Amino acid sequence: MKVFFSEEHRRHFPQAELCGGEFVTPFERPSRVEYVLGRLKEQGLTDIVAPGPVDMAPIRTLCDPGYLDFLENAWDEWKAEGFAGEVIAANFPARRMQISRPPRNIDGKVGYYSLASETALTNGTWAAALSSAASAQAAQAHVAAGAKSAFALCRPPGHHATADMFGGYCFLNNAALVAEAFRRDGAGRVAILDIDFHHGNGTQDIFYGRGDVFFASLHGAPEDAFPYFLGYADETGIGAGEGANANYPMLPGTAYDVWSGALDTALARIRAFGAEALVISLGTDAYKDDPISFFKLDCPDFLDAGRRIGSHGLPTVFCMEGGYAIQQVGINTVNVLEGFLD
Numbered sequence: 001m002k003v004f005f006s007e008e009h010r011r012h013f014p015q016a017e018l019c020g021g022e023f024v025t026p027f028e029r030p031s032r033v034e035y036v037l038g039r040l041k042e043q044g045l046t047d048i049v050a051p052g053p054v055d056m057a058p059i060r061t062l063c064d065p066g067y068l069d070f071l072e073n074a075w076d077e078w079k080a081e082g083f084a085g086e087v088i089a090a091n092f093p094a095r096r097m098q099i100s101r102p103p104r105n106i107d108g109k110v111g112y113y114s115l116a117s118e119t120a121l122t123n124g125t126w127a128a129a130l131s132s133a134a135s136a137q138a139a140q141a142h143v144a145a146g147a148k149s150a151f152a153l154c155r156p157p158g159h160h161a162t163a164d165m166f167g168g169y170c171f172l173n174n175a176a177l178v179a180e181a182f183r184r185d186g187a188g189r190v191a192i193l194d195i196d197f198h199h200g201n202g203t204q205d206i207f208y209g210r211g212d213v214f215f216a217s218l219h220g221a222p223e224d225a226f227p228y229f230l231g232y233a234d235e236t237g238i239g240a241g242e243g244a245n246a247n248y249p250m251l252p253g254t255a256y257d258v259w260s261g262a263l264d265t266a267l268a269r270i271r272a273f274g275a276e277a278l279v280i281s282l283g284t285d286a287y288k289d290d291p292i293s294f295f296k297l298d299c300p301d302f303l304d305a306g307r308r309i310g311s312h313g314l315p316t317v318f319c320m321e322g323g324y325a326i327q328q329v330g331i332n333t334v335n336v337l338e339g340f341l342d
C-alpha cells in the first residue's frame with residue numbers, strides 16, 4: 001500500500017490546547033506521525049512519498065469562501081490586532097444570535113468560523129492543513145488510477161471540519177475531499193466509514209443532504225463525548241440524503257465485542273448502499289489507553305477491524321484522523337492497514 005505524507009505538517013505545532021480550564025500541550029502534536037512513520041517502516045510499508053502540490057479547486061468547491069479566506073489570513077489579522085498568543089476562539093454565535101454575519105474583527109471571526117476553542121491556529125497552520133489535504137488528494141488519485149488502496153498520513157486531521165468551521169484539531173475535511181474526488185472521477189456512489197473515536201460531525205454535515213455519499217460513524221455517544229452536539233443514532237440524513245447517514249454512538253467502556261458488531265452493521269449498510277469506493281476516516285483513539293477517549297479496544301482489535309474492512313474488497317483510501325496514545329498510535333494505525341491487506 002502506497003503512503004502519502006508531507007513534512008509540511010510540522011508547520012502546525014500550537015503550544016496551547018484549552019483543556020479542563022488549563023492550557024496544556026496539544027494532544028494532536030507533530031510527533032504522532034513520527035510514530036506512524038516508524039511503524040510503517042518496521043512493518044515493511046516503505047513506499048512513502050510526498051504528495052504533489054495541493055489542488056485548490058476542489059477545496060474551493062467544497063468550502064465556504066469566507067472560511068478559506070479566514071484560515072489563510074487569521075494569523076496575520078490576529079497579530080495585527082496586537083494579540084500576543086495563538087489564535088484561539090473565545091466568542092461564538094450561540095442560540096438565537098446571528099449566524100449569517102461574519103464579524104470584521106478577528107476575535108469575532110475566529111469564533112464565527114469554529115465549533116470549539118481547544119484548537120489553536122498558528123503561523124503555519126494554513127500551509128500544514130493544505131499539505132494534509134494534498135496527501136489526501138494524492139492518495140485518491142492513486143486509487144482512482146487503479147491501485148486497490150492508499151494511505152494518506154494526514155496531519156492535521158480533518159473529520160471535525162465542516163465547509164465553514166474548524167475545531168477538534170481539524171481545519172480541512174480530507175475525507176470529504178477524497179469522497180468528492182471519487183465522485184468527480186466517475187464513482188456513482190461513495191461511502192465514508194469513520195472509525196475515529198469521535199463522531200465525524202464535519203463529514204456528516206457536508207454530506208447530510210446527499211444521496212450519493214453514504215456516511216457511517218462509530219463513536220462515543222454525544223451525551224458523553226466531543227463533539228457533543230451531533231452524532232445521535234436518529235440522524236439519518238435529510239431530503240435526497242435520507243437514509244445515507246448512519247451513526248453508531250456507544251457508551252463509555254465499550255470494548256471490541258460491541259464495537260466490532262457496530263463495524264459489521266456499518267459495513268453491511270455500505271455494501272447494501274452499493275458503494276463503488278470507500279474512504280476510511282482512520283482514527284485509533286478507540287484504543288483502551290487513549291488519554292482523551294473512553295473505548296476499550298486493544299492493539300490486535302485494530303488488526304481485526306482492518307481485516308473486516310478489507311473483506312469488502314472496495315477501492316479504499318485511508319485518511320489519518322485521531323489517536324493520542326503516543327506510544328501506540330503507530331502500532332494501532334498500521335494494524336488497521338495490515339489487517340486490510342491480509
Ligand code: Q9C
Nearest residue numbers: 019157168169226292321322
Ligand atoms: N481535553 C480528533 O480525534 N476534545 N479530534 C479534547 C481534551 C477535542 C479530537 C478534550 C477532541 C478532538 C481528530
Ligand code: ZN
Nearest residue numbers: 196197198322
Ligand atoms: Zn478522534
